[in-house]
Amino acid sequence: MPYNIADPGRDINDLIVRAAKVFKEKQGIDVRTGYSVESIHISNKTVSGATLERGRFHFPYDKLLIATGAAPIIPELPGFDLPGVLALKLLEDGRKMKQFIQEHKVGKTVILGMGYIAMEMCEALKATGIDVKMIKPRTTFIPWMNQDLAAVVKQEIEGNGVRVHLGQNVRRIEKTDKGLKVVCTDTAFDCEMVLVAVGIRPRSEAAEAAGLALGPEKSISVDKTLLTSNDDVYAAGDCADAYHVVTGQKTWIPLALRANRAGWAVADNVMGARTELQGVAGTAVYKVFGLQVARTGLSMREAEKFGFEPSEVVIQTRSRAHAHPGASTLYVQMVGDRKSGRLLGAQMVGREGAAHRINAPAVALHAAMTVEEFSQTDLAYAPPFGPSWDPMLTAANQLLKEMKL
């Protein structure tokens, strides 16, 4: 949606991959929209709720899949229900935002939060000529990221004219003559639109009420076959948890690939196959202005939290070979465990070569490789694409030395 919003000429409906009626007409799937499930009754295998037009409903099931996704967190503070205070999760949210920007000729926006959605949206809004300020209560910019790399991201955002305000606690949003005022403890920001991007939460209320086991952050707990604590109920997508391939423990990292993959696995398993998903590595990437920002595995703090004895390095290399024109700086961070020697995670920031490079350490995490093993891998080299020692190998070599100290 951010990339669609960035281009006022594009229709938000371009993003629809398959309309509800296509399921019905081409695949014979009985899709019922406008049915809000309120309760899951696992004792008699039914779901019940209310429709928009046809009153209440009760449906029996043989197997049930809960794929309710996640919902944006909206702070319970005054003014968050005002027009122009918007979140971005459903297609309707995107439609509403595009309409609001056009109808109110929005010139100034405040983004609450600095996560993936906030980052992509700050670029998107700037692309349409809208002024953007970003606000968050904590004083650390991108807390999961090595702060040398985070500083590079911050500089890129500020260099593109976005003002970043850390340590600002929002108290309320007020309606003014000209639009909105975001009132913080010490200061206030005028704007015409507020994007609330402070985080998301799994939509697991009905599952919880039905007594299904919950995992991290109240996501629905599932095994490797996506089965919940009830033998006839599956959960998949942003509402469900997953095993982390590095820690071996449950985690909640709601991202597109896992959601999609889990859906397919449930289809297999409902039909009698036994498809097990090994888990997630927390691999993610986003683009913000000219930068590619990528991560996989554990940050230093996460590694410490899960009982590892982590060492960390950050290296700074050129994105192309010695003397090759057009090079830019590529930053690579890498974390390893001094006890086991294992590679635990990596982060990268650069103008080129970060987004796809991150997949190599991601694969290494799935294989539980040591840093030494990863440092021995035969990676590709040509002058337009990097130095003869790929930056990831240079980082691994440095990390090996660091881990021996």
Next chain:
Amino acid sequence: MPYNIADPGRDINDLIVRAAKVFKEKQGIDVRTGYSVESIHISNKTVSGATLERGRFHFPYDKLLIATGAAPIIPELPGFDLPGVLALKLLEDGRKMKQFIQEHKVGKTVILGMGYIAMEMCEALKATGIDVKMIKPRTTFIPWMNQDLAAVVKQEIEGNGVRVHLGQNVRRIEKTDKGLKVVCTDTAFDCEMVLVAVGIRPRSEAAEAAGLALGPEKSISVDKTLLTSNDDVYAAGDCADAYHVVTGQKTWIPLALRANRAGWAVADNVMGARTELQGVAGTAVYKVFGLQVARTGLSMREAEKFGFEPSEVVIQTRSRAHAHPGASTLYVQMVGDRKSGRLLGAQMVGREGAAHRINAPAVALHAAMTVEEFSQTDLAYAPPFGPSWDPMLTAANQLLKEMKL
């Protein structure tokens, strides 16, 4: 060198990372240039040969490293010693070529061969406005590559005005009034310069004469510590062989990373450490005009040759997500072994996203992953960088189905 040659304004000396005198002055290393070693006497641990200015020499050694690299193969046919018939291996070759192009105002070139160097040079020469024809005797364009992908590369080269002549056996090169004539069995090509890029061979003559064991294609056989068949003689770089991590057998794949890595390992081992190199996966990438061409592991034919029962898929996807502007086509080939389930290799061709993506299957080959394990990896997704299922995962999923047939 191709990228330097592409820019007549750049000095070839820009490519010198460290001059001989720097070794001497800053590191206390006694570098002797102009000393040509003719014989290695392993019985009394000496090397002997001739210098340019100081007569013959005999040097004793405690430990010897042979790092003689590779030499271009020059066909033993008439006219290959004519001025303007050039190879490209040493820095002096590049210097000579830049000079020749400038002094003779070269307008037309013939490249013999279609390997990595030929590909990079056809782009480089076209960049300086020189007409390029490529000639090879075999009728298959890039034999190691899946021919669907090879066709994409051929189209790119021809689309940029390079004429590709397959199945042309060169008989001789003749001097003409205007320059050179490359005479083939049925036809002939006029030009002012010929680049001989038909392959390289390890410079192992002295090692062979000394009785050291040789490996594939007469490369010098070394163990994982880079030791030759003699306990006091190491070999590293393009003259030495390596273990292939997929086949477990010896191979000769002379590429920069392995050469550099082997040099460092020898330094460790001579100094009393024990550094073992695990081996190579044959990972390589090059750019040719707008295309990135990448490979790792085994081709179908190599897989068959080494006793695997390979299956292969080729998929064609977009380089960016659904509805994301600026996307181009990305081709991914993947090979798996029906017997063991193992991933054996991958090839990729595309305008973006091939060069760094190839590192992920390369790591998987080092970890001896199955196709099923690779298909489960958590790879990065954001709309500017690919679809939510990375093309490599789509290829792996298709390959899994193919392997079960």
